[in-house]
Amino acid sequence: MAPQPKVDDTLLRCIGCGAVTPVAESGLACATCGDLLEVVFPQPSAKPPLDAAALKALWRQRRSSQLPADQSGVWRFREVLPSLREEHQAITLREGSTPLYELSRCARAAGVEHLYAKHQGMNPTGSFKDTGMTVAASFARQEGFHWVACASTGNTSASMAAYAARGGMRGLVLIPEGQIAWGKLSQALDYGAVTCQLKTDFDGCMRVLNEVVQCMPVYVLNSVNPYRLEGQKTAAIELLEQFDWEVPDHVIVPGGNLGNSSALGKAFLEMKELGLISTLPKLSVIQAEGANALVRTIRETGGKKLIPVQANTMATAIRIGNPASWKKAVRVLEATGGTVEQVSEVEIALAKAEIGADGIGCEPASAVTLAGLKKLVKQGFVKPRETVVLILTGHLLKDPEFTLKFHRGDLLAGTGYEKEAGLLNAQQRAPIVLEASVDAVLRVLEQAERAG
Ligand code: F0G
Secondary structure (H helix, E strand, C coil), X not given: CCCCCCCCCCEEEECCCCCEEEHHHCCCXXXXXXXXXXXXXXXXXXXCCCCHHHHHHHHHHHHHCCCHHHHCCCHHHHHHCCCCCCHHHCCCCCCCCCCEEECHHHHHHHCCCEXXXXXXXXXXXXXCHHHHHHHXXXXXXXXXXXXXXXXXXXXXXXXXXXXXXXXXXXXXXXEECCCCCHHHHHHHHHCCCEEEEECCCHHHHHHHHHHHHHHCCEEECCCCCHHHHHHHHHHHHHHHHHCCCCCCCEEEEECCCCHHHHHXXXXXXXXXXXXXXXXXXXXXXXXXXXHCHHHHHHHHHCCXXXXXXXXXXXXXXXXXXXXXXXXXXXXXXXXXXXXXXXXXXXHHHHHHHHHHHCCCCCCHHHHHHHHXXXXXXXXXXXXXXXXXXXXXXECHHHCHHHHHHHHHCCCCCCCCCHHHHHHHHHHCCCCCCCCCCHHHHHHHHHHHHHHC
């Protein structure tokens, strides 16, 4: 008899009623109460050594290996991920292993001494989504799915399309028409996904997707998929490794559908449980004022009941009004002692330009972290001497239109914020059109030198 494939034996726990089921018996929601599921940690089948010192040594040692699973900054940490039947079956683009940069000018602007950016935009498709997608897409293929799908504000779709293509699966993308950045849309097309621009917002796309999957055997790769969050945990583990397991005081992350904050928080808690760290960083979530469901949920209900909003922000990646993982995020805020804050469109634009001027760059949604940090320092929640890490979630080139409009001075035109346009002037560097003459260029150079 041919060897029978082992079914995926991962255990999932419902975050609402706590029921634990093997993955083979569950969909993406609890069969009893309908709430979201999370991967149980540690899995009963986890093999030793889950010993802190041994894990640290093993993970470091893999960095010099040529094996694809070791070269992936996600699968390198496979002892704390659900295990694939065959390690070499992982669909990997060598995601993860992203840089940690010091942000010196931004630190001065925010009023802190030690500020770092963990740049998840340096992943293969330019966003943090790849770290989750390598895991969830690999499990989709292992389970024999032909179609994978997502609703997206752009980055999930870009990432899913790439991993589906690499894994020989078809990808279905539902995006809100006219509300995603061109860079992201072009990626989904290039990687060959069937891309539908629906005449609705992200939350509407999510609703349609939930019905589509009732009619077809399509595997959902949104962050309601617990495997996605397992992969996204590795950014936090890698960050701790980059700090030589010294725990930073604060980690600040943008909030949209709230999967990423939940994943990073889960990782910090698990690392503490395993004894790799002895304290937790405070994990805080920043949202755009126009898409502030979590901020309102915390402030108005103490995190007990979601307050959905009609979302609107130029940071299109986080234009989400009904975040799926809000309960997981509330739990993480409570467990780590973090907080929530919201920032305006002008604050986001300024912070983005400041991160750019530090030579790093990011997309608008990532810049809410710096804008939020400034507020948290003013409130005294972050102390000047504390070490702070901003999670930059997407690459600058995802949304070049935003950057060009900012520097040309027309970002706020038609938005209702025109009166505040003057606040952006100091950071604007519009391209200068000149005659092709040496003198003209020298004059510009002298002016720039005088302006400093
Ligand atoms: N930053 C970027 C660049 C994003 O693309 C997203 C989410 C977030 C932050 C928020 O992360 O949803 O885990 O709280 N983008 C999703 C997408 C929703 O479809 O690409 P979250």
